[in-house]
Amino acid sequence: MFHPVGYAPAYLRVSEVIRGRILRRELQEGEALPTETELARQFEVNRSTVREALRKLESNGLLGRRRGGKRLYVTRPTRESVGGGLSQALALHRARVVDVWEALQAVQPGIAAAAAERRSVQALAALEAAARRFAEGTSGRDEAVNEVAAYFDALAEAGANPVFSLLNEPMLRLLRPSLAVIIDRVPQARGRIEAAQSAIVAAVRARDAKTAAEWMARHVRDFRRGYEVAGIPLSTEVGDALGGAAGVS
Amino acid sequence: MFHPVGYAPAYLRVSEVIRGRILRRELQEGEALPTETELARQFEVNRSTVREALRKLESNGLLGRRRGGKRLYVTRPTRESVGGGLSQALALHRARVVDVWEALQAVQPGIAAAAAERRSVQALAALEAAARRFAEGTSGRDEAVNEVAAYFDALAEAGANPVFSLLNEPMLRLLRPSLAVIIDRVPQARGRIEAAQSAIVAAVRARDAKTAAEWMARHVRDFRRGYEVAGIPLSTEVGDALGGAAGVS
DNA sequence: GGCATGATATTGTCCGACAATCCGACAGGC
DNA sequence: GCCTGTCGGATTGTCGGACAATATCATGCC
Numbered sequence: 001m002f003h004p005v006g007y008a009p010a011y012l013r014v015s016e017v018i019r020g021r022i023l024r025r026e027l028q029e030g031e032a033l034p035t036e037t038e039l040a041r042q043f044e045v046n047r048s049t050v051r052e053a054l055r056k057l058e059s060n061g062l063l064g065r066r067r068g069g070k071r072l073y074v075t076r077p078t079r080e081s082v083g084g085g086l087s088q089a090l091a092l093h094r095a096r097v098v099d100v101w102e103a104l105q106a107v108q109p110g111i112a113a114a115a116a117e118r119r120s121v122q123a124l125a126a127l128e129a130a131a132r133r134f135a136e137g138t139s140g141r142d143e144a145v146n147e148v149a150a151y152f153d154a155l156a157e158a159g160a161n162p163v164f165s166l167l168n169e170p171m172l173r174l175l176r177p178s179l180a181v182i183i184d185r186v187p188q189a190r191g192r193i194e195a196a197q198s199a200i201v202a203a204v205r206a207r208d209a210k211t212a213a214e215w216m217a218r219h220v221r222d223f224r225r226g227y228e229v230a231g232i233p234l235s236t237e238v239g240d241a242l243g244g245a246a247g248v249s
Numbered sequence: 250m251f252h253p254v255g256y257a258p259a260y261l262r263v264s265e266v267i268r269g270r271i272l273r274r275e276l277q278e279g280e281a282l283p284t285e286t287e288l289a290r291q292f293e294v295n296r297s298t299v300r301e302a303l304r305k306l307e308s309n310g311l312l313g314r315r316r317g318g319k320r321l322y323v324t325r326p327t328r329e330s331v332g333g334g335l336s337q338a339l340a341l342h343r344a345r346v347v348d349v350w351e352a353l354q355a356v357q358p359g360i361a362a363a364a365a366e367r368r369s370v371q372a373l374a375a376l377e378a379a380a381r382r383f384a385e386g387t388s389g390r391d392e393a394v395n396e397v398a399a400y401f402d403a404l405a406e407a408g409a410n411p412v413f414s415l416l417n418e419p420m421l422r423l424l425r426p427s428l429a430v431i432i433d434r435v436p437q438a439r440g441r442i443e444a445a446q447s448a449i450v451a452a453v454r455a456r457d458a459k460t461a462a463e464w465m466a467r468h469v470r471d472f473r474r475g476y477e478v479a480g481i482p483l484s485t486e487v488g489d490a491l492g493g494a495a496g497v498s
Numbered sequence: 499g500g501c502a503t504g505a506t507a508t509t510g511t512c513c514g515a516c517a518a519t520c521c522g523a524c525a526g527g528c
Numbered sequence: 529g530c531c532t533g534t535c536g537g538a539t540t541g542t543c544g545g546a547c548a549a550t551a552t553c554a555t556g557c558c
Contacts, residue, residue, distance in 0.1 A: 004316070004317070009540090009541060009542085010541075010542070011304065011541080011542090015308075019337075022341075023337065023340060023341070023488070029341075035507080035508060035509085036508075036509070037507090037508075037509095045542075045543085046542060046543050046544070047543095047544095048297050048300075048541095048542070048543075048544095049541080049542060049543085051297075051301055051509090051510090052300055052301060052304045052541095053304075055260065055301045055302075055304040055305050055308075056304050056305070056307070056308040057308075058305070059264075059304075059305040059306075059308050059309055060308055060334060060337070061334075061338065062337075062341075068551085069551075069552095070507095070508060070509055070550075070551050070552080071508080071509090071551085071552090076338065076341035076342060077334070077337070077338035077341065077342075081338075082334065082335060082338045085309060085310075085326070085331065085334055085335075086331060086334075086335065086415065088268075088272065088309070088311075088326070089310065089325065089326035089330075089331045089415060090411060090412060090415060091272060092271075092272070092278075092311075092325035092326065093325060093326075093411035093414075093415070094411070095410075095411045095412055099410045099411060099412045099413075100412055102359065102363060102410055102412070102413075103356075103359070103410065103412040103413060103416065105359065106355060106356050106358070106359025106360070106413075107352075107355050107356055107359075109355070110351065110352070110354065110355025110356075111355070114351060161344075161348045161351055161352065162339060162342035162343070162344045162348060163339060163344055163348045163349055163351070163352040163420070164348075164351075164352060164355075165342075166335065166338060166339060166342070167352065167416060171412070239272070258509090258510060258511085259510075259511070260510080260511090284538080284539060284540085285539075285540070286538095286539075286540095294511080294512085295511060295512050295513075296512095296513095297510095297511075297512075297513095298510085298511065298512085300540090300541090301510095317520080318520075318521095319519075319520050319521085319538090319539060319540055320520090320521095320539080320540090499558105500557105500558085501556105501557085501558080502555105502556090502557075502558095503554105503555080503556080503557095504553105504554095504555080504556100505552105505553090505554085505555095506551100506552080506553080506554095507550100507551085507552075507553095508549100508550085508551075508552090509548105509549085509550080509551090510547100510548090510549085510550100511546100511547085511548090511549105512545105512546080512547085512548105513544105513545085513546080514543105514544090514545090515542100515543080515544085516541100516542085516543080517540105517541090517542085517543100518539105518540085518541080518542100519538100519539085519540085519541100520537105520538085520539075520540090521536105521537085521538080521539095522535105522536095522537090522538100523534105523535090523536090523537105524533105524534085524535085524536105525532100525533085525534080525535100526531105526532085526533080526534100527530105527531090527532080527533100528529105528530090528531080528532100
């Protein structure tokens with residue numbers, strides 16, 4: 001019958017006002033925020049309150065600091081910050097490798113198709129470079145995993161669709177540990193990945209969306225085989241590795 | 250030759266420690282956090298510092314408050330909190346409706362297929378209920394939009410894949426405003442949506458993944474037609490409506 | 499022009515304080 | 529028995545002030 005009466009502490013109201021300003025682009029990316037003291041003066045709250053508001057925006061990725069800098073600048077959430085939040089949420093929702101794999105299966109062919117349709121010359125070059133780096137097989141397992149991720153990223157980037165780019169990140173992040181295991185344990189993994197990558201690159205170069213999507217679908221199915229061969233149960237929860245090295249010790 | 254020497258302010262270190270504890274499930278969901286004073290004592294920092302750390306975790310959705318409550322509890326990020334962050338990021342990355350639509354096109358058929366394969370009896374009932382609510386056509390434009398979103402949510406839920414559930418939210422949120430325009434301007438929109446929904450429901454009931462995916466693909470393609478008929482440019486940036494009513498006035 | 503230098507501004511952190519209010523217990527009335 | 533009113537304690541939200549460390553910037557020097 002009645003709606004709960006709304007109340008919000010000052011630190012929340014302050015952060016919402018600033019957030020709104022950023023989303024409405026009244027505060028533009030790269031612009032420096034006023035100093036904490038100045039904000040406190042304008043909002044007529046204490047500096048501690050302002051600081052709490054800033055911390056919220058900071059972890060949303062809307063504010064950031066230039067390396068070693070002191071002032072806060074308006075930034076837009078990076079792939080990393082968005083991906084971090086999302087993969088953290090997925091880990092807490094007990095997502096399993098099979099769940100992430102299934103999502104990959106759904107999304108990646110579309111990404112490959114988009115890349116084939118719209119890739120620019122530069123994006124194609126970047127994609128080819130990523131494939132080459134993996135193909136060189138510089139031995140290290142962790143480097144290899146990074147290169148696979150970089151390849152997927154380059155592909156999403158070539159699709160020129162920010163939604164794809166942002167969705168890509170968390171899935172790759174979550175699969176990283178298990179992918180490392182596959183590369184370690186399945187001898188033919190590198191070869192198969194390399195083959196798929198170069199086939200997809202070729203399709204993207206030829207702007208052949210259909211073939212790109214098909215190869216990608218095959219590629220993703222292959223990952224599932226990889227899990228089975230490597231003896232990783234599909235019901236393993238992802239993100240067991242998270243939380244340890246989340247950033248600062 | 251040398252890595253930049255790491256330094257992190259105390260509020261960050263504190264929040265990372267707590268975050269790690271949560272991700273490692275040493276702090277379980279639903280558990281109450283110690284009081285701020287107690288945390289300050291244990292971490293040997295000031296209460297203000299602890300509060301800044303808590304604000305960060307709060308906006309990550311890892312901590313929350315029970316309605317009207319005072320204490321903080323460990324929570325896992327809800328679809329809303331994750332979706333909010335993601336759609337905010339997408340808005341700032343200037344994602345356009347066509348980008349979101351493309352992602353929808355990639356993901357939704359997979360979701361429908363997963364739902365068909367794994368739906369439980371309850372999930373099916375929820376999906377049918379959602380479809381019925383929309384079909385009743387209770388007139389209001391905004392209610393209709395909500396019901397469409399609820400339908401997609403129910404479908405993702407039926408897929409029993411947390412990745413799908415979490416990815417669904419932000420896309421729907423971003424499409425909401427334009428969907429409202431479509432329903433307003435395109436007379437036959439309701440009918441077509443209703444037809445697609447019931448076809449998909451039927452396929453899900455019959456556990457026919459292929460048909461479910463095909464109908465969903467058609468359904469999503471239809472949305473694109475809707476945009477064109479409604480005269481919404483596909484290059485419209487999503488989230489122009491965001492930022493205004495982000496929460497608190 | 500580029501670079502050392504010093505003054506200034508700003509952040510990170512602390513301390514102490516107080517009002518509001520949530521919580522739990524407790525008593526009283528229907 | 530259950531609901532309501534009361535009350536003390538605990539906890540959060542907010543404030544003011546303080547200070548060390550250091551990023552920033554204008555200055556002067558080569």
